[in-house]
Amino acid sequence: MLTLLALAVLAQDPQPKSERELRAAKDVPETMTQEQALASLERSLAFITSSQNPDGSWCGSAPDSVMELGFNPETYYTWQLGAVELTLMSLMQCDETPERRRALERGMEWLCTTRLPARGSDWDVDYMWPSLYGVVCALDALDDPRFAAQEWQRKIDARGRAFMEILERSQVPDGGWGYYDDPPFTNRPKWATSFATATVVPALADAQKRGWFADPKVRERAVAYIAGCALPNGAYEYDLNPIPRAGVGESINSVKGSLGRIQICNWALRRCGIKFVTDEKIREGLGFFMEHHRFLDVARMRPVPHEAYYANAGYFYFFGHYYAALAINELPATEREAWHAKLRPHLVKCQYDDGSTSDFLHSRYDILASTAYAAMALDLGLPDARTDAR
Amino acid sequence: MSTAALARLAALLALPVLLPSCILVAEETRETVSAPCEATPAEAGKPAVVPMVEGQPVDKSAETKGEAPASAEAKARAKARKAEKRAHELELARMELELASMEGERETQECKRKLDEARRELDETRRAMEHFRTKLPREIADKQLDLDRSTQGKLEAEQELREMEATYAKDQFATDTKELVLTRHRRRVEFATRGLELAQAEFNDLKTVDMPRREREHEKKLRDAEAEVRDAEFALVRKELGLRMELARKRWAVAELERPDDDGDAKGD
Numbered sequence: 001m002l003t004l005l006a007l008a009v010l011a012q013d014p015q016p017k018s019e020r021e022l023r024a025a026k027d028v029p030e031t032m033t034q035e036q037a038l039a040s041l042e043r044s045l046a047f048i049t050s051s052q053n054p055d056g057s058w059c060g061s062a063p064d065s066v067m068e069l070g071f072n073p074e075t076y077y078t079w080q081l082g083a084v085e086l087t088l089m090s091l092m093q094c095d096e097t098p099e100r101r102r103a104l105e106r107g108m109e110w111l112c113t114t115r116l117p118a119r120g121s122d123w124d125v126d127y128m129w130p131s132l133y134g135v136v137c138a139l140d141a142l143d144d145p146r147f148a149a150q151e152w153q154r155k156i157d158a159r160g161r162a163f164m165e166i167l168e169r170s171q172v173p174d175g176g177w178g179y180y181d182d183p184p185f186t187n188r189p190k191w192a193t194s195f196a197t198a199t200v201v202p203a204l205a206d207a208q209k210r211g212w213f214a215d216p217k218v219r220e221r222a223v224a225y226i227a228g229c230a231l232p233n234g235a236y237e238y239d240l241n242p243i244p245r246a247g248v249g250e251s252i253n254s255v256k257g258s259l260g261r262i263q264i265c266n267w268a269l270r271r272c273g274i275k276f277v278t279d280e281k282i283r284e285g286l287g288f289f290m291e292h293h294r295f296l297d298v299a300r301m302r303p304v305p306h307e308a309y310y311a312n313a314g315y316f317y318f319f320g321h322y323y324a325a326l327a328i329n330e331l332p333a334t335e336r337e338a339w340h341a342k343l344r345p346h347l348v349k350c351q352y353d354d355g356s357t358s359d360f361l362h363s364r365y366d367i368l369a370s371t372a373y374a375a376m377a378l379d380l381g382l383p384d385a386r387t388d389a390r
Numbered sequence: 391m392s393t394a395a396l397a398r399l400a401a402l403l404a405l406p407v408l409l410p411s412c413i414l415v416a417e418e419t420r421e422t423v424s425a426p427c428e429a430t431p432a433e434a435g436k437p438a439v440v441p442m443v444e445g446q447p448v449d450k451s452a453e454t455k456g457e458a459p460a461s462a463e464a465k466a467r468a469k470a471r472k473a474e475k476r477a478h479e480l481e482l483a484r485m486e487l488e489l490a491s492m493e494g495e496r497e498t499q500e501c502k503r504k505l506d507e508a509r510r511e512l513d514e515t516r517r518a519m520e521h522f523r524t525k526l527p528r529e530i531a532d533k534q535l536d537l538d539r540s541t542q543g544k545l546e547a548e549q550e551l552r553e554m555e556a557t558y559a560k561d562q563f564a565t566d567t568k569e570l571v572l573t574r575h576r577r578r579v580e581f582a583t584r585g586l587e588l589a590q591a592e593f594n595d596l597k598t599v600d601m602p603r604r605e606r607e608h609e610k611k612l613r614d615a616e617a618e619v620r621d622a623e624f625a626l627v628r629k630e631l632g633l634r635m636e637l638a639r640k641r642w643a644v645a646e647l648e649r650p651d652d653d654g655d656a657k658g659d
Contacts, residue, residue: 028563066549301564303554303571352560362557 032344034337037378040348043355044375045094048087049103051356051368056110058084059364067303067361072120074127079365081117081130084110085137086372092144094379101146108141112155116162122185128170128177132200134163135212139203142210157210164212167200174240175221194229194236195261195319197222198268205272223272226265230276231258234284236265250310256292257310260320263289267327282327283335289324290342296320300350300359315366317359318373321347325380340381347374472651480647487640494633501629505622512615519608526601533593540589544582551575 052058061077063069068076084107091104111134117127138160141147147156169188171177176192177200204219229237231244235258251257262285270277299308300317308314321343328339350357357374358367554575558568 066546066553297564298567301558301561301567301571303557349563350561358557358561362553 028345028349030345031341032348033341034382036348037340037344037381040344040351041094041375041378041382043351044357044371044378045090045100045355047355047371048090048368048375049099052103052107056106056108057114058087058107059368064363064365065361068363071126072124074118074120075124076365078117078120078127078130079363081111081114082133083365083369083372085130085133086369086376089133089137089140090372090375090379092140092146093376096146104146108147108152108156111137112159116166123181124179125170125181125189126179127166128179128189128196131163131166131170132177132196135160135167135200135207136203138163139206139210143206160207160210161212164207168213168215168218171218171221175223175225176240177222178239191239192225193239194226195238195264195316198226198261198264198323201226201268202271223269223274226269227274227276229261229265230269234262234281234288236261252306252311254310255288256295257312259289259292259296259312260316260323263320263327264323267323267330270327270330279331282330286324286327286339289320293346296346303361313360315360317350318347318357318370318377322373322377322380325377329380337381344378344381347377350374476647476651480644483640483644483647487637487644490633490636490640494629494637498626498629498633501622501626505619505626508615508618508622512612512619515608515612515615519612522604522608526605529601530597533589533596537586537589537593540582540586544579544586547575547578547582551579 048058053060057080059080061080063071063076088104088107088111091100091107094100096104117130119125119127138156141156142153142160147153167177172188172190172192174190174192176194176197178189178192178196180191181189182191201219201222204213204222207213208216208219225240226236228240228244231237231253233255235253235255237244237253238258238261245251245253248254255262266277266282266285270282295309295312296317299312300314302308302314305313305315324343325340328336328343331339347357350359351374352358356367356371358370360366360370551572554571558564558572561568
């Protein structure tokens with residue numbers, strides 16, 4: 001009995017026992033405080049700044065894992081580029097320090113000067129990822145006072161336009177963006193996913209205002225693509241199907257296979273003013289996320305994509321948590337902290353001693369991207385003027 | 391079928407026609423021979439009456455010995471019968487010669503065909519042997535490739551296991567997943583190790599057992615095929631000689647029968 005009481009006290013203990021807050025699943029509390037989140041966030045950002053390459057980039061464009069050798073060489077560069085963009089987004093979003101400021105500027109310089117990504121092969125269209133996040137990152141940077149100088153504006157605008165140009169010519173006929181193509185392989189790919197499309201859709205209005213693309217249908221088709229993926233059970237389809245099917249059994253399109261997609265699609269559609277994404281729908285999606293979180297836990301660190309229950313893949317873990325944090329911030333301000341408190345333990349419990357984290361293979365791009373997603377997710381739950389504005 | 395064979399076949403087909411004709415010739419010969427001893431009209435219309443004593447024919451020639459007309463008639467009849475028989479035997483001898491020639495030719499052809507077949511088989515066996523010896527290094531190289539792949543597969547499985555161990559060494563939360571994935575990769579290393587051992591055993595088996603055995607089999611097939619050719623060659627020579635002997639005998643018999651019958655008691659063979 002005393003042991004049980006002691007365990008109960010330990011589970012509610014808001015203070016970290018050591019530098020590392022959580023060591024095993026049984027130690028994971030249901031909620032965590034902003035202070036705990038901040039401690040974890042600081043370590044994440046310390047990892048980010050300390051792991052920057054001398055040329056301003058992070059990680060590398062060579063494969064780091066023997067488990068990922070089947071891709072086109074260009075693909076590893078596209079993953080590096082995407083991870084760097086997420087890292088820059090996290091540095092722009094989080095509180096500034098001189099060290100972070102230097103890392104941000106050097107990183108932004110690298111992003112604006114490195115070569116543009118290319119399509120890796122007929123089927124491998126992974127260069128969509130740096131193009132999608134490239135547009136988002138560039139738009140964030142153009143609005144960031146640290147890059148208000150004319151020279152920065154010119155470079156970042158040029159880079160953002162270049163990424164947008166890739167997106168415009170790669171938008172699939174259905175309106176979305178994806179990262180693979182199916183036979184017969186075509187210059188404009190034909191397969192898209194709801195969640196890849198949703199990464200960029202909220203930013204497209206700004207991109208259009210800046211004149212990065214002229215045709216308003218580009219954005220309208222993208223929004224319609226995501227909205228078309230919404231299923232009556234609250235899930236979002238992985239990709240748009242002519243006849244939507246609510247997932248049955250262990251389908252990826254069931255709620256349990258859609259936990260990350262629900263958050264990003266709800267957030268993106270809400271940002272685009274789609275009426276059916278009400279507060280209640282966002283709450284429902286976040287409720288699913290917390291209720292069925294074990295399916296994300298068990299998928300995390302699985303080395304084979306989609307091998308876990310409901311076809312969950314490990315690399316959606318931090319992606320899903322980041323967009324869950326964004327979805328939380330779509331709710332009334334009074335509700336947010338309760339949700340963030342529940343979200344934080346699932347971010348912090350995965351953090352390594354060096355501040356980094358990962359949800360898939362131990363490739364540097366995944367570690368960097370996971371750490372950036374986790375940092376942004378934690379930061380979104382902190383009382384920051386810029387975060388509130390977001 | 392050759393022209394000669396066709397001609398012989400036509401002759402055989404004509405046999406039923408020719409045989410009555412020969413008999414007719416023999417009848418005519420008998421009539422010609424018996425013509426000097428003309429029977430009376432009354433006798434001509436009646437069957438010959440053979441004297442009988444106590445149910446046994448009586449040799450009237452003995453009674454009439456010394457009587458010239460009766461003896462001459464009997465001799466003429468006997469001669470006619472002999473001529474008739476001789477003509478018949480000649481005809482049969484010719485046909486037997488013809489048949490022996492045809493059958494001999496057919497059997498010789500069959501022997502030649504078997505010899506050709508044996509030679510072809512020998513040729514194929516030699517080619518198979520040659521191909522085996524050409525292919526031998528490729529088969530060994532192929533198995534060596536399997537072995538190298540298995541070696542590399544084991545190495546990669548070990549590398550993946552090391553990577554997974556390093557991955558989960560830092561992660562203290564995903565313990566269940568860690569156990570699951572590491573168990574999977576440890577089993578892969580084990581399978582790769584066992585696969586490599588099997589590949590090594592297969593390679594050794596190929597080089598030390600399978601290949602020598604197949605080479606021995608090829609060599610035996612070659613020896614057998616060579617023996618088959620020799621047997622077929624011998625069978626052909628034997629058949630040709632045997633045929634020549636048989637035909638010589640038949641021709642001799644025909645020639646004997648074709649000779650004028652100077653001596654009624656002379657034997658034709």
